[in-house]
Amino acid sequence: MNKVYLVGFMGCGKSAIGKRLSFFTKLPFYDMDHEIVQKTGMTIPQIFETYGEERFRDMETEFLQTFRDEKCIIATGGGVAMREENRKLMRAQGLVFFLDAPFRDIWRRIATDKNRPIVQRSSRSEIETLFHKRYDAYKKSAHFVVLTKQRSLSKVTEYIAFQMERMSGDSDTAQEFETKMNSAQK
Numbered sequence: 018m019n020k021v022y023l024v025g026f027m028g029c030g031k032s033a034i035g036k037r038l039s040f041f042t043k044l045p046f047y048d049m050d051h052e053i054v055q056k057t058g059m060t061i062p063q064i065f066e067t068y069g070e071e072r073f074r075d076m077e078t079e080f081l082q083t084f085r086d087e088k089c090i091i092a093t094g095g096g097v098a099m100r101e102e103n104r105k106l107m108r109a110q111g112l113v114f115f116l117d118a119p120f121r122d123i124w125r126r127i128a129t130d131k132n133r134p135i136v137q138r139s140s141r142s143e144i145e146t147l148f149h150k151r152y153d154a155y156k157k158s159a160h161f162v163v164l165t166k167q168r169s170l171s172k173v174t175e176y177i178a179f180q181m182e183r184m185s186g187d188s189d190t191a192q193e194f195e196t197k198m199n200s201a202q203k
C-alpha cells in the first residue's frame with residue numbers, strides 16, 4: 018500500500034482533511050488541484066475557461082498516471098472519481114476513502130466559492146442533481162466510505178488514520194493484503 022486518496026463531492030472536506038491527515042500521520046500531502054494549478058500557472062477557473070473542462074479532466078488523469086511513486090496522501094478534485102480509468106489507477110496505487118457528506122453541508126460550504134467553476138455556472142438544484150449523479154462513482158472508487166455528517170474535521174481525520182493503520186503492516190504478504198482489502202468495509 019502506497020498512496021492514500023481522498024475522493025468525494027466538492028466541499029466534502031478532501032483538502033481540509035488531507036492536510037490534517039498529513040500532520041497526523043507525518044506523510045506528505047498533495048492536493049491535485051494545487052498541483053495542476055502550479056504546473057499550468059493558471060487558476061482552476063482560468064483552465065476551464067481557456068482549455069475547457071475536458072482538458073482539465075485529462076490533466077487529472079495525467080497526474081494520476083505520472084505522479085511520483087511515494088507513500089503520501091492525495092486530495093483529489095471532486096470530478097476525479099468519474100472516469101473508470103482514474104478509479105482503476107487510484108485503487109491500484111493504494112487506499113481510497115470516500116468522504117460521504119450530506120448535500121446540505123456541502124452546499125453551505127461551496128455556495129459562495131469563486132474558485133469552483135462548476136458552482137459558478139450552476140444553480141443549487143443543478144449542483145444537487147450532479148451530487149446524486151456522481152454518488153455511485155465515488156462509492157465504486159472507494160475501499161472505505163467515511164460518513165462525515167456531524168463529525169468534526171478532527172474526528173474524520175482520526176477515523177481515516179485508524180483505518181490506515183489497520184490496513185498497513187510492512188510484513189503483509191500480497192495475499193494477506195489482498196484479503197484485508199477484500200474485507201474492508203464498503
Ligand SMILES: Nc1ncnc2c1ncn2[C@@H]1O[C@H](COP(=O)(O)OP(=O)(O)O)[C@@H](O)[C@H]1O
Nearest residue numbers: 026027028029030031032033126165168169170
Ligand atoms: N467535517 C467537517 N466539519 C467542518 N467543516 C468541514 C468539514 N469538512 C469540510 N469542512 C470545511 O468545508 C470547507 C470545504 O472543504 P474542502 O476541504 O475545501 O473540500 P473539498 O476539497 O472536498 O472540496 C472547508 O472550509 C472545510 O474546512
Ligand SMILES: O=C(O)C1=C[C@@H](OP(=O)(O)O)[C@@H](O)[C@H](O)C1
Nearest residue numbers: 026027028050094095096133134
Ligand atoms: O467536482 C468537480 O468537478 C471539481 C472539483 C474541484 O475540486 P474540489 O472537489 O476540491 O472542490 C476542482 O477540481 C474543480 O473545480 C472541479
Ligand SMILES: [Mg+2]
Nearest residue numbers: 031032050092
Ligand atoms: Mg479540494
